[in-house]
Amino acid sequence: MTGRAHTHEREQDFSDVDRGALIAELSRLVPKASLLHELEDLKPYECDGLAAYRQVPLAVVLAENETQVIAVLKTCSRLGVPVVARGAGTGLSGGALPHGNGVLLSLAKMKRILHLDPVARVAVVEPGVRNLAISEAAAPHGLYYAPDPSSQLACTIGGNIAENAGGVHCLKYGLTVHNVLRVRGVTMAGDAIELGNHALDAPGYDLLAVMIGSEGLLAVVTEVTVKLVPKPEAARVIMASFGDITHAGDAVAAIIAAGIIPAGLEMMDKPTTAAVEPFVKAGYDLDAAAILLCESDGTPEEVEEEIGRMRAVLEGSGATGIRVSTDEAERLKFWAGRKAAFPAAGTLAPDYYCMDGTIPRKRLGEILVAIAGMEKEYGLRCINVFHAGDGNLHPLILYDANVPGETERTEEFGARILEMSVALGGTITGEHGVGYEKLRGMCVQFDSDELTAFHGVKAAFDPQGLLNPGKAVPSLHRCAEFGRMHVHHGDLKFPDIERF
Amino acid sequence: MNDLSEQFVERITAASSDQPLCIRGGGSKDFYGEARRGEVIDTRGHAGIVAYEPTELVITARCGTPLAEIEAALAAQNQFLAFEPPTFGAGTVGGAVAAGLSGPRRASVGALRDYVLGVTILSGVPRRLTFGGTVMKNVAGYDVSRLMAGSLGTLGLILEVSLKVLPRPVAEASLRFDLPQAKALDALNAWAGQPLPLSASCWCDDALTLRLSGAEAAVAAAMRRLGGDGVTDAAAFWTSLREQRHAFFAGDETLMRLSLPSNAPPLALPGAQLIEWGGSQRWWRGDAATAREVAAKAGGHAVLFRGADKSAGVFQPLPAPILNIHRRLKAAFDPRGVFNTGRLYPNL
Numbered sequence: 001m002t003g004r005a006h007t008h009e010r011e012q013d014f015s016d017v018d019r020g021a022l023i024a025e026l027s028r029l030v031p032k033a034s035l036l037h038e039l040e041d042l043k044p045y046e047c048d049g050l051a052a053y054r055q056v057p058l059a060v061v062l063a064e065n066e067t068q069v070i071a072v073l074k075t076c077s078r079l080g081v082p083v084v085a086r087g088a089g090t091g092l093s094g095g096a097l098p099h100g101n102g103v104l105l106s107l108a109k110m111k112r113i114l115h116l117d118p119v120a121r122v123a124v125v126e127p128g129v130r131n132l133a134i135s136e137a138a139a140p141h142g143l144y145y146a147p148d149p150s151s152q153l154a155c156t157i158g159g160n161i162a163e164n165a166g167g168v169h170c171l172k173y174g175l176t177v178h179n180v181l182r183v184r185g186v187t188m189a190g191d192a193i194e195l196g197n198h199a200l201d202a203p204g205y206d207l208l209a210v211m212i213g214s215e216g217l218l219a220v221v222t223e224v225t226v227k228l229v230p231k232p233e234a235a236r237v238i239m240a241s242f243g244d245i246t247h248a249g250d251a252v253a254a255i256i257a258a259g260i261i262p263a264g265l266e267m268m269d270k271p272t273t274a275a276v277e278p279f280v281k282a283g284y285d286l287d288a289a290a291i292l293l294c295e296s297d298g299t300p301e302e303v304e305e306e307i308g309r310m311r312a313v314l315e316g317s318g319a320t321g322i323r324v325s326t327d328e329a330e331r332l333k334f335w336a337g338r339k340a341a342f343p344a345a346g347t348l349a350p351d352y353y354c355m356d357g358t359i360p361r362k363r364l365g366e367i368l369v370a371i372a373g374m375e376k377e378y379g380l381r382c383i384n385v386f387h388a389g390d391g392n393l394h395p396l397i398l399y400d401a402n403v404p405g406e407t408e409r410t411e412e413f414g415a416r417i418l419e420m421s422v423a424l425g426g427t428i429t430g431e432h433g434v435g436y437e438k439l440r441g442m443c444v445q446f447d448s449d450e451l452t453a454f455h456g457v458k459a460a461f462d463p464q465g466l467l468n469p470g471k472a473v474p475s476l477h478r479c480a481e482f483g484r485m486h487v488h489h490g491d492l493k494f495p496d497i498e499r500f
Numbered sequence: 501m502n503d504l505s506e507q508f509v510e511r512i513t514a515a516s517s518d519q520p521l522c523i524r525g526g527g528s529k530d531f532y533g534e535a536r537r538g539e540v541i542d543t544r545g546h547a548g549i550v551a552y553e554p555t556e557l558v559i560t561a562r563c564g565t566p567l568a569e570i571e572a573a574l575a576a577q578n579q580f581l582a583f584e585p586p587t588f589g590a591g592t593v594g595g596a597v598a599a600g601l602s603g604p605r606r607a608s609v610g611a612l613r614d615y616v617l618g619v620t621i622l623s624g625v626p627r628r629l630t631f632g633g634t635v636m637k638n639v640a641g642y643d644v645s646r647l648m649a650g651s652l653g654t655l656g657l658i659l660e661v662s663l664k665v666l667p668r669p670v671a672e673a674s675l676r677f678d679l680p681q682a683k684a685l686d687a688l689n690a691w692a693g694q695p696l697p698l699s700a701s702c703w704c705d706d707a708l709t710l711r712l713s714g715a716e717a718a719v720a721a722a723m724r725r726l727g728g729d730g731v732t733d734a735a736a737f738w739t740s741l742r743e744q745r746h747a748f749f750a751g752d753e754t755l756m757r758l759s760l761p762s763n764a765p766p767l768a769l770p771g772a773q774l775i776e777w778g779g780s781q782r783w784w785r786g787d788a789a790t791a792r793e794v795a796a797k798a799g800g801h802a803v804l805f806r807g808a809d810k811s812a813g814v815f816q817p818l819p820a821p822i823l824n825i826h827r828r829l830k831a832a833f834d835p836r837g838v839f840n841t842g843r844l845y846p847n848l
Binding site for chain 2: 301
């Protein structure tokens with residue numbers, strides 16, 4: 001099986017993997033308790049945070065150290081078995097969806113903080129360390145790890161690397177790619193590689209940047225060095241109400257135009273505030289068409305000055321009401337509703353589907369009007385929360401999977417939002433990743449030449465194509481199936497591919 | 501505004517590994533990297549700002565656009581390229597991305613690669629490929645845009661690039677302290693762990709110069725807290741570092757750039773050093789072999805930045821598995837081996 005040719009034109013067929021032989025080999029590599037292969041043990045791993053897609057793997061390996069990771073990958077490489085790496089399984093795009101003919105490699109047991117250096121301001125951690133655990137360990141030194149995805153209580157740094165996780169503060173503090181200095185990983189061939197270092201750059205191509213956000217397709221992360229930054233002394237947040245959602249969008253642009261980069265800049269529409277208010281009692285203005293949360297952090301003097309400037313801009317942009325948090329408790333209360341948006345959506349309908357497009361900020365009004373139109377067209381409700389500062393939308397489509405046809409309508413609705421994001425000059429995914437869910441969107445956003453280049457990047461790290469196959473970058477055949485393949489340079493590059 | 505991409509396609513199509521191309525913009529970094537070979541493909545004609553919207557914090561420009569033109573357009577809106585790339589005179593934006601160099605503000609705000617949002621390139625096939633875009637958050641596909649930063653033109657001809665821009669700081673001030681190297685390094689690492697608005701540092705000749713940037717109140721408070729002496733003509737001083745016109749950089753002696761963990765102790769190297777980036781970037785006039793050994797011991801690497809004799813290799817050699825990935829990436833983007841072959845590493 002090792003001679004199987006990897007091709008980007010079609011997905012590989014792994015149906016000939018010998019389950020018995022695989023489990024026999026794996027049982028020689030890891031302790032008995034670290035290898036799961038009974039159906040009841042495999043079930044908990046059948047999906048990640050996107051439960052709509054489920055697949056039981058042949059086996060789950062709970063790796064305890066890099067030596068085991070190397071052994072498992074070498075063996076799977078020799079046997080031609082696909083491997084899917086998994087952290088806490090909080091991902092929202094099916095990136096850690098197991099392969100039915102493959103091994104699910106969990107890194108959750110590798111959760112030691114190996115070294116924390118407050119002088120160099122770095123922490124060296126294993127991949128299964130939770131995002132928030134890093135900031136907690138750094139807190140006594142007045143430091144923290146800046147990226148703060150909503151799932152930070154549970155999600156692991158290895159998964160953050162795979163997804164290039166963001167959060168509500170990334171406009172000012174950056175994404176995972178801006179806050180990680182070094183990744184140690186293992187390639188499918190079993191080579192340990194180090195990308196980046198404890199300096200600010202490394203020789204050669206910036207493979208660290210390619211690895212971050214690669215959705216587990218290039219190498220399995222075994223160790224990470226993150227950058228720690230000083231915790232701001234003070235933070236305050238403004239809650240501003242708007243009678244019209246486009247005015248709120250304009251206010252976002254006006255803040256940036258005034259030369260202010262807020263620590264956080266979030267928007268919620270009226271249906272969202274109505275849904276979360278009973279939960280959090282944050283005192284949101286329920287008459288407002290939209291509210292903005294605009295945060296300033298830094299030294300107390302800096303915050304005072306910036307809050308004053310922000311308030312002036314928001315007032316000038318037609319805010320109908322403004323409240324500024326007066327203490328830390330109130331600041332957290334204002335934020336609580338934003339953080340509760342997803343759970344609150346769960347109370348409005350049996351199921352919800354979270355989208356993740358990013359658009360240029362100035363197109364916010366346009367896409368909101370379009371989404372409102374689609375709600376009528378599909379007969380489904382959609383509530384909207386945004387990382388407004390960076391144009392990252394999280395429309396939540398509410399549906400009931402038990403009503404025949406609703407799931408399909410929801411998927412179609414979601415795909416239309418993403419296609420519109422691309423048409424407006426944006427992207428199908430700002431921070432949740434393509435995973436399994438958005439393969440179709442990739443065919444819209446990229447043409448066959450660009451997809452071929454991505455497959456070239458994949459093959460540079462994993463020539464056999466065994467790491468997380470069938471995710472993140474669709475085969476050209478799959479795009480042809482979607483019927484949305486872009487014809488480039490006036491001709492079809494692969495005229496022999498069947499099209500449906 | 502000129503679009504020369506069709507001419508570039510013709511040149512690339514006509515090129516081969518025996519008759520390769522040397523991509524060149526303003527020629528301001530001809531000195532950088534391994535020897536240039538191949539016929540020059542001049543990108544300066546493919547120039548102009550394609551789109552710039554201050555409220556989106558993004559500028560998109562063709563490769564041949566002079567950095568000076570971009571900076572002037574940004575300055576008119578009170579914005580700037582926060583990573584302060586050296587222009588070295590006639591530098592273009594395409595050349596800046598290809599070289600991946602950042603200036604004094606790097607340790608505080610990030611490197612050029614952190615500000616690259618999207619690129620359009622011509623691959624060696626040639627094919628016109630677009631990666632990333634103009635939005636701040638984008639995780640669709642591998643981050644090929646950042647891969648271009650510092651690749652020295654070996655993977656493709658950058659046609660167009662979109663960079664994130666930032667508002668200029670409201671206030672800026674510089675301070676100077678008389679400090680020997682070890683004490684300066686200790687101070688820099690201690691300050692970097694505190695919420696201070698540091699935006700640049702330079703230690704040279706037993707003097708440490710700091711720059712503070714941010715809100716008026718924040719800069720004023722930090723000045724009171726840190727003390728030190730005022731700096732006359734501070735803007736000119738930081739420009740002289742960024743452009744390597746500072747006296748330390750004069751002369752023909754080999755210039756080594758050591759990239760290290762910021763808290764690496766003072767290096768046992770003879771002669772003068774100039775230290776930037778809070779201790780992470782250390783310049784030294786001396787031989788490559790010594791610098792490379794010292795840098796590796798300290799957990800970093802060394803670049804032969806300028807020098808007549810490059811026989812020691814410009815960049816620190818790569819471990820075999822990493823070099824293999826480099827070779828396969830080169831083959832994926834430039835399968836016919838026409839672009840800047842050997843400029844980064846021999847035969848790459």
